[in-house]
Amino acid sequence: MSPITLIGAPTDIGASVLGASMGPDALRIAGIASALRALEPDVQDLGNLSGPGNPQAASSGGFRHLAEVTAWNQAVFAATLATLDAGRLPLLMGGDHCLAIGSISAAAQHCHARGRRLKVLWFDAHADANTPASSPSGNLHGMPVACLLGHGPVPLTRLADATPALQAQQITLIGVRSVDATEKRFVNALGIEVYDMRSIDELGMRAVMQAALADVDENTHLHLSFDMDGLDPSIAPGVGTPVRGGPTYRETQLCMEMLADSGALGSVDIMELNPALDLRNQTAELAVDLLESLFGKSTLMRA
Numbered sequence: 001m002s003p004i005t006l007i008g009a010p011t012d013i014g015a016s017v018l019g020a021s022m023g024p025d026a027l028r029i030a031g032i033a034s035a036l037r038a039l040e041p042d043v044q045d046l047g048n049l050s051g052p053g054n055p056q057a058a059s060s061g062g063f064r065h066l067a068e069v070t071a072w073n074q075a076v077f078a079a080t081l082a083t084l085d086a087g088r089l090p091l092l093m094g095g096d097h098c099l100a101i102g103s104i105s106a107a108a109q110h111c112h113a114r115g116r117r118l119k120v121l122w123f124d125a126h127a128d129a130n131t132p133a134s135s136p137s138g139n140l141h142g143m144p145v146a147c148l149l150g151h152g153p154v155p156l157t158r159l160a161d162a163t164p165a166l167q168a169q170q171i172t173l174i175g176v177r178s179v180d181a182t183e184k185r186f187v188n189a190l191g192i193e194v195y196d197m198r199s200i201d202e203l204g205m206r207a208v209m210q211a212a213l214a215d216v217d218e219n220t221h222l223h224l225s226f227d228m229d230g231l232d233p234s235i236a237p238g239v240g241t242p243v244r245g246g247p248t249y250r251e252t253q254l255c256m257e258m259l260a261d262s263g264a265l266g267s268v269d270i271m272e273l274n275p276a277l278d279l280r281n282q283t284a285e286l287a288v289d290l291l292e293s294l295f296g297k298s299t300l301m302r303a
Helices: 020-029 032-037 066-085 097-114 144-148 181-190 197-203 205-212 249-262 282-294
Strands: 004-009 043-048 089-094 117-123 171-174 193-195 220-227 265-271
Touching: 004 020, 004 032, 004 066, 020 032, 020 043, 020 089, 020 265, 020 282, 032 043, 032 282, 066 089, 066 097, 066 265, 089 097, 097 117, 097 144, 097 220, 097 265, 144 171, 171 205, 193 197, 193 205, 197 205, 205 249, 220 249, 249 265, 249 282, 265 282
Parallel strands: 004 043, 004 089, 089 265, 117 171, 117 220, 171 193, 220 265
Antiparallel strands: none
């Protein structure tokens, strides 16, 4: 496993609900660094990135806080790319999910320079595939998938040298269960691979993950973008946009363990943790628990 660098991005600039800005420090309080050092001794905490405050302004031109979101994503892009280029695995601690535009754009640039294939697994209750024309709110945490595919404001779609950062066949959505009608049309028109909750219910998480990882090989850089609202709110209450009917604790642990088994993990986002809505930091503690499995902790009793 590569050495790990923790990158805090303390902002809720792309969201409608305040509080995700406290996510990185909640993860630190939950012991993320010491937990991961038990699995990989070389864990570095870069601290928190800096960026503009949240003006809590109204939507303008189809977006809320575009200039501020751009500034934060530029900072995330630079920190993530520098970490990857140093041979380390960046773990972005959000913050709201708009920040994945910066982290995944950096992974795309890194992979393009090295002739590697990038694959993104997007674990989320939402498709996050709104465009300026379809978004009812203008909140950019509902648009990162569209932006990464080139459907968004130029400052966000052109963070990386190669534009767009992703092609539709490079991203898989897992756990989706709350999608606008326009997003459904967008996702289906582009042919994005989706394993929604009905797929997980019918097939089981094991079969879903086997299918999602079927094309991963030794030349694949796997990026996991994990929104904490992808989990069922009964186990993860500390999120801004909870949706009932998500994966259980054990289903999600299996997902993490199978990702670890793939040996292809190259970068990670852990997003939308909102301590203001949590109960005694239990969602942050759950995130750390899942990350331990992602980085190789196993309860298997097999020889």
